[in-house]
Amino acid sequence: MPDQTKPATDRPVKHPPDLPGCTKKLGPPIVEIESVVKKFGDFTAVDGVSLDIFEGEFLCLLGGSGCGKTTLLRMMAGFEQPTSGRLLIDGKDMAGVPPYERPVNMMFQSYALFPHMTVEQNIAFGLRQDGMPRAARAKRVAEMLALVELERFALRKPHQLSGGQRQRVALARALAKHPRVLLLDEPLSALDKKLRERTQLDLVNIQERTGITFVVVTHDQEEAMTMADRVAIMDQGWIVQIDAPQAMYEYPNTRFVAEFFGDVNMFEGVLEEDEPDHVRIRSDELPVPIFVGHGISGREGATVWAALRPEKLTLSSEPPNQPHNWAEGVVKDIVYLGSTSTYIVELTSGKRVRSTIANHARDVEWTITWEDRVFVSWTARSPVVVTS
Amino acid sequence: MNAPAPVSLRHRVNQARLRLQASGQRLVIAVPFGWLLLFFLLPFALVLKISFAEFRIGIPPFTDLVTFTDQAYLRVTLAFSNYLRMVEDRQYLVAYLNSLRIAGGSTLIALLIGYPMAYAIARAPKGPRAVLLFLVVLPFWTSFLIRVYAWVGLLKGNGLINAALLSLGIIDQPLLIAGSDWGVHIGIVYSYLPFMILPLYATLEKLDPSLLEAAHDLGCRPWKAFLTVTLPLSMPGVIAGCMLVFIPAVGEFVIPELLGGADTFMIGRVLWNEFFLNRDWPVASAVAVVMLVLLVAPIMLFQHLQSREAPAKTEARP
Incomplete structure (x- = not known):
């Protein structure tokens, strides 16, 4: 059994990390x-x-x-x-x-x-x-x-x-x-x-x-x-x-982590504006800038990447009413996985993105289908900006 | 009614193909069977036949088993006297026991030398492993007789080994190795060692190294891991190697003749004497048959026990 009262060594005491959403207490x-x-x-x-x-x-x-x-x-x-x-x-x-x-x-x-x-x-x-x-x-x-x-x-x-x-x-x-x-x-x-x-x-x-x-x-x-x-x-x-x-x-x-740990859409861009409460990234792959609702510690003009998980992209047939965080494209493929469907959309820039939609109802109306012109959009809280 | 469905045609083609495959398999098995029949069973039948004949002076030097009497009756004469002699004359028993003792001792020595060698080869890196295996079989490239004869030169009273030991002052009288049972042991171990190493290598090489790691991981020291994991799992190789050495060693003639002494009286010598000195083919055949039975019976028993254990291994899964 671990003895908490007396330090085993003279090395600095290491504390276990907090585990969010977990009741488990870790020892030394x-x-x-x-x-x-x-x-x-x-x-x-x-x-x-x-x-x-x-x-x-x-x-x-x-x-x-x-x-x-x-x-x-x-x-x-x-x-x-x-x-x-x-x-x-x-x-x-x-x-x-x-x-x-x-x-x-x-x-x-x-x-x-x-x-x-x-x-x-x-x-x-x-x-x-x-x-x-x-x-x-x-x-x-x-x-x-x-x-x-x-x-x-x-x-x-x-x-x-x-x-x-x-x-x-x-x-x-x-x-x-x-x-x-x-x-x-x-x-x-x-x-x-x-x-x-x-x-x-x-x-x-x-x-x-x-x-x-x-x-x-x-x-x-x-x-x-x-x-x-x-x-x-x-x-x-x-x-x-x-x-x-x-x-x-x-x-x-x-x-590397974003791509290895789950599916991700990665947009390469240039950091245009880095304020404490928001970041604006200009990407050649998108018609409008990416707006991220938190600051990062980056140099303006640096190359950064915005990572967007497929389930955080929404599809719509009408252009979204926002000045950033959207793109236009054509549905190239639909992967039906039972609980979800993944839409593969080719943007006008030629980049392909994946959007995962939950299949809430059985009699879901197939409003969006192959070769449809669609708009992909996301909120300011969705992207993660990585610098390497 | 409809015409026969195309399925049935395909079915028939499949059936024909299966039949062809089956006959092909039978053909493949027929080759070794034919070989054994022609070159083992047939000669053995001849030897068995002669062993029941009686000695006579002439060509061939034995009586016929089947003769026709004057009244054109078929007469079969089986002489058991040759086998009775095996029991009555102690020299045969002594020769058999000698053979078993020398072959058994040599097999044990070959196992004790061969096992570490096979183990080392199996654990060696890929490149050197091929070289080591090549070295094991390299002696086969020269004549067996010459190699055994070379040992006479090495082991005899004024041979290389004795001369070296004498000049080093380790011994003051030449050792009597050639001309004793020890010479025979050395000769047999030397000649048959590859037959021990190769099957041992084959089983040790297949052994999953993670089994040993698991044993170590569970607190087993290396030596104990060898005894509890490696050795039991290499038993098929041990058995195969021992049989490949023991069986030919029992009937060995050349090695005891060249390296043995006057008192090294093995069954091979008895056979030679009966065939070539006494020209008593029936007795010689009986000696050969008894030797074969003595060797084959324990192997058959072993195989029988093995196959009895095998069905237990493949019992139905849940």
Whole structure:
């Protein structure tokens, strides 16, 4: 249990971040990563990452392939050693500490279940290594089987299970030792979409019930958004932004984040006017300026980008009665997705934008259809301006 | 009524294609079957036949099993005396036991040497791995006989190894290696090591390295992870390698002849003696048949047990 009364080290006390819209209270930092670099020959996989992970947190490391997210996870597990920098778990420097002596456990992307052992033996494997007495071991295994709802399959071998069941065995095995931190490497990538969505919620529930800190590596932004308390987006060995999913979506700090984390329409323009309460951007892609209802700290005349989420664009057949924030175009495509429809509109400048409209009613009138001339508009509170 | 739907035509074409495929599959299987029939089963039948014949002086040096009497009756004579001799004369039993002991010991040594080698090759980076595998099979490019003969030169009383050890002062009398069971062990291990390494390599190379990582992650020290994960999962390779070494080693003739001593009396020598010295083909055939049965019976039993376990593995999914 964390001891709040006495500081463990003389280093500055780090406070966990506030999580908007979340009742969860995070504890002190449990994993501290300080300017960690990992090189494989000439290739730098992780390039100076600093990151604190707090007790009880559900953190997602999100990024494309080769961004360094798995390498970072493997360094926490102890399978890779940092080229430089420090990695602390529970305040203890992990340099030279082998995986079998770390208070963390990992769930592998391939699950890595021992094929010659039954489900029960797989789950008991870690406990056996700790020399846990037989009775206690059996009790813990039964608990874990109940947690992942696999009681009936205790005596099966891994190859007699379905993909989803195997995934749950892997989770139970990694949780059995009650690690301080559970590392999950793409835990859902081998499941089909339906099962994946259900398992996302299962993972969140299990994390909340056990209180164990989860660090999940994923390339799927929806997955990260569904599960994580905080998301760290990585690119080329860097953490580009770390934030709660909502903040990440509404306030991306770079073009990369805006484009990676959800769909976005990006307009390149020149900063014409930067006042404390508003910003005006002139874009060659739009007939009128973009008006943003908040100030940014930019130099006038600088190139900036206005990011607009598709659901924040509205379509109309009549020209909107506003001097800015609209454009004219032709509907080129309509993607019907059940709950929403996405209209792809080609503006007069040739740029294509996406507008997502919720399908509120079943008998919705198709007022706007293919090749229709439409007007795209948005409010001053919708765009986010990024400078890089 | 309507004309037959085009579906039925397509159905018939499909049926024909499936039939063709099935016959193609049968043809493919027929090739190895034919080979085994022609070059294994047929010669074995001949040997089996001779083993039930009786010795006589002449060409061929055994009696016919099937003869016609004067009354044109068909007479089949089966002589079990050859097999009785196997039981009565202790020299056969001693030779069999010797063969099993030497082959078993050599197999164990080959396993102990071959396993680390196969493991190292399987873990080596891609480039060196190909070179190492090539080196393993490289000895096959020279004659087996020459290689075994070279060992005589190395191991004999005034051979290279003894000379080196003597000059270094490690020993003051030459070791008697060639001309003892140890010479035979060295010869067999050396000659059959590739047959141990290659199947071991094949299973170890397929082993998912993340299984070992998982074991380490769950608190297992490397040595224990080897015993609980790597070793059990490489058992198919261990069994295949051991069989590939043990079976030919039991009937080995050249190696004990060149590297063994007067008291290294293996079943291969017995066979040779019966065939070429005594020219007693029926007894020699009986020796061969008994050896085959002794070797094949445990393998069949093992396979039977394996296949009994297999259906349990593929029981229905939920």
